[in-house]
Amino acid sequence: MAFKIVEENCTGCCACEPECPNQAISEAKGGLFIIDPAKCTECIGHHDEPQCVAVCPIDLTCIIDDNYPRYEAA
Amino acid sequence: MQTTHNQTEAGAVGSHTPVNIDEVMQQVADHKGCGTSGGSGKASCGSGAGENDLPKEIWDKVKNHPCYSEEAHHHYARMHVAVAPACNIQCNYCNRKYDCANESRPGVVSEKLTPEQAAKKVLAVASTIPQMTVLGIAGPGDPLANPEKTFKTFELIAKTAPDIKLCVSTNGLTLPEHVERLSQYNIDHVTITINMVDPEVGAKIYPWVYYNKKRYAGVEAAKILTDRQLQGLEMLTERGILSKINSVMIPGINDQPLVEVNKAVKSRGAFLHNIMPLISAPEHGTVFGLTGQRGPTAQELKALQDSCEGEMNMMRHCRQCRADAVGLLGEDRSAEFTTDKIMEMEVNYDLDSRKAYQAAVEQERQAVVAAKQEELQTLAGAHSDIKMLIAVATKGSGKVNEHFGHATEFQIYELSTSGAKFVGHRRVDLYCQGGYGEEDALATVIRAINDCHAVFVAKIGGCPKNDLKAAGIDPVDQYANQFIEQSAIAYFKEYLDKVASGEIEHIVKGDAEIRQGALIAA
Numbered sequence: 001m002a003f004k005i006v007e008e009n010c011t012g013c014c015a016c017e018p019e020c021p022n023q024a025i026s027e028a029k030g031g032l033f034i035i036d037p038a039k040c041t042e043c044i045g046h047h048d049e050p051q052c053v054a055v056c057p058i059d060l061t062c063i064i065d066d067n068y069p070r071y072e073a074a
Numbered sequence: 075m076q077t078t079h080n081q082t083e084a085g086a087v088g089s090h091t092p093v094n095i096d097e098v099m100q101q102v103a104d105h106k107g108c109g110t111s112g113g114s115g116k117a118s119c120g121s122g123a124g125e126n127d128l129p130k131e132i133w134d135k136v137k138n139h140p141c142y143s144e145e146a147h148h149h150y151a152r153m154h155v156a157v158a159p160a161c162n163i164q165c166n167y168c169n170r171k172y173d174c175a176n177e178s179r180p181g182v183v184s185e186k187l188t189p190e191q192a193a194k195k196v197l198a199v200a201s202t203i204p205q206m207t208v209l210g211i212a213g214p215g216d217p218l219a220n221p222e223k224t225f226k227t228f229e230l231i232a233k234t235a236p237d238i239k240l241c242v243s244t245n246g247l248t249l250p251e252h253v254e255r256l257s258q259y260n261i262d263h264v265t266i267t268i269n270m271v272d273p274e275v276g277a278k279i280y281p282w283v284y285y286n287k288k289r290y291a292g293v294e295a296a297k298i299l300t301d302r303q304l305q306g307l308e309m310l311t312e313r314g315i316l317s318k319i320n321s322v323m324i325p326g327i328n329d330q331p332l333v334e335v336n337k338a339v340k341s342r343g344a345f346l347h348n349i350m351p352l353i354s355a356p357e358h359g360t361v362f363g364l365t366g367q368r369g370p371t372a373q374e375l376k377a378l379q380d381s382c383e384g385e386m387n388m389m390r391h392c393r394q395c396r397a398d399a400v401g402l403l404g405e406d407r408s409a410e411f412t413t414d415k416i417m418e419m420e421v422n423y424d425l426d427s428r429k430a431y432q433a434a435v436e437q438e439r440q441a442v443v444a445a446k447q448e449e450l451q452t453l454a455g456a457h458s459d460i461k462m463l464i465a466v467a468t469k470g471s472g473k474v475n476e477h478f479g480h481a482t483e484f485q486i487y488e489l490s491t492s493g494a495k496f497v498g499h500r501r502v503d504l505y506c507q508g509g510y511g512e513e514d515a516l517a518t519v520i521r522a523i524n525d526c527h528a529v530f531v532a533k534i535g536g537c538p539k540n541d542l543k544a545a546g547i548d549p550v551d552q553y554a555n556q557f558i559e560q561s562a563i564a565y566f567k568e569y570l571d572k573v574a575s576g577e578i579e580h581i582v583k584g585d586a587e588i589r590q591g592a593l594i595a596a
């Protein structure tokens with residue numbers, strides 16, 4: 001699984017973008033942010049907790065995306 | 075990039091021993107208030123009560139800064155650019171989705187400027203408003219949680235408009251790692267919002283902080299925050315950077331503890347302490363708004379400010395302005411400078427004409443002080459315990475020059491035999507979302523200045539005059555376009571004479587209401 005950003009909740013504050021160890025987060029249309037599921041490692045191997053979740057000011061905005069299989073550390 | 079942050083690391087911050095900062099403090103914090111002594115070109119800072127002169131290098135930093143000098147705030151303007159949307163903590167008085175009324179924060183998506191856009195905006199404003207002397211970055215998030223954008227903006231402005239003073243306003247969490255860079259960029263004013271020094275109190279204000287790649291909650295979070303804030307403050311003082319401490323007064327949560335905050339920041343060399351009222355309403359969607367946490371009344375706020383005043387300079391003229399505010403404090407001209415408009419503007423930045431204009435402002439300012447001093451002579455020898463507040467309608471320049479009906483705020487002065495002292499301001503503009511529209515505007519004004527004996531205006535209609543009188547507030551228009559303090563002292567002298575002769579009886583007035591909502595564009 002990768003993480004995703006719930007569009008309706010995102011304020012576009014950009015706090016998550018620089019914290020991602022994999023540069024998986026980028027600005028999309030309308031100044032909101034998105035996660036590239038191919039790059040997201042759920043922060044495994046980098047940090048104890050997913051950084052986007054830890055820094056995001058709005059609860060339940062950065063959440064697990066069930067459409068992707070669980071990330072496996074190499 | 076593995077960061078295994080743990081408590082020990084945060085704990086270590088607390089045991090940081092400050093270098094001896096006594097010398098710097100001697101210069102900065104030991105004086106109490108400093109006023110223009112007629113004609114010398116010196117002005118007051120903070121409360122503006124005393125007349126002690128500051129060391130020259132500090133004086134040069136504050137004299138034209140509307141936030142650091144109460145006197146300057148009548149004459150000089152500031153602007154904020156909203157280049158810093160990200161934040162690293164959460165406050166219970168802030169809803170990150172919408173405009174925040176306490177911190178200077180417009181809704182996050184509503185205004186986001188790139189450093190390049192911000193630099194252009196500064197030039198556009200500086201050419202249009204020559205008395206704009208200060209650029210601040212205050213949000214909408216935390217400027218030091220967006221260091222690249224913040225410092226890039228400072229760098230661009232230092233290059234194109236070197237006469238503009240730069241300042242920054244932060245929650246302090248990452249201040250220690252940025253102090254060195256702040257001093258490299260010649261930032262000589264830093265504001266830290268400090269609402270507590272006791273983590274138990276902090277836990278009621280801050281649900282979490284994001285620090286060293288981890289989210290902390292509760293007392294642990296507040297402990298990290300307070301340690302970092304105080305360490306940052308000490309580092310600023312060591313480098314001679316002036317600091318202002320903002321505190322949001324939250325009745326029942328941190329009102330008494332703020333006296334401890336005042337002591338803690340004073341002993342670390344803070345230049346000015348600014349206690350602001352909590353702005354809280356359910357429609358703001360903040361935790362405090364939803365739990366019904368109220369803000370202080372005007373009397374509660376003033377009492378707390380007064381009790382800290384013996385300790386250090388208190389700022390009473392803060393308008394809690396937004397991260398995109400433009401103009402004199404109390405005025406917001408940001409609507410003239412939207413991103414679309416500034417991108418089209420022809421900008422002609424002319425340092426010489428700005429200097430000439432500011433020289434004229436300086437003359438005007440000294441005239442205000444000379445007039446006040448002259449009038450003060452007439453009070454010499456008078457003794458009375460009477461103290462009273464008056465409200466003044468002004469457009470700036472230190473004069474009574476606004477019509478009663480046009481005023482969006484009143485400045486409040488306390489009159490006593492020691493003179494006229496600026497003690498605050500009351501907003502009376504109608505808050506757009508607050509549902510005040512139905513209400514009678516005059517009743518709103520009366521509630522806002524209910525603790526005042528008189529209101530000084532340039533002009534006032536017959537109807538409001540009578541209603542004000544009925545509410546025990548004397549409408550005074552005889553000082554139209556004259557200097558505020560001079561007029562106020564003259565009025566007070568007459569008042570004392572009337573009380574002495576038995577013509578009137580002095581009555582103590584009641585409390586007043588503090589208007590809710592962020593300062594909005596007119």
Ligand code: SF4
Pocket residue numbers: 005009010011012013014015016017032033055056057058061062
């Ligand atoms: S931190 Fe949250 S609100 Fe801010 S841009 Fe990222 S997802 Fe959006």
Ligand code: SF4
Pocket residue numbers: 003019020021022023024025035039040041042043044050051052053
């Ligand atoms: S979970 Fe970690 S890797 Fe995935 S997007 Fe969030 S910060 Fe980046």
Ligand code: SF4
Pocket residue numbers: 140141152178210212243265391392393394395396403
């Ligand atoms: S928010 Fe307060 S400190 Fe900042 S510019 Fe406005 S009045 Fe000054």
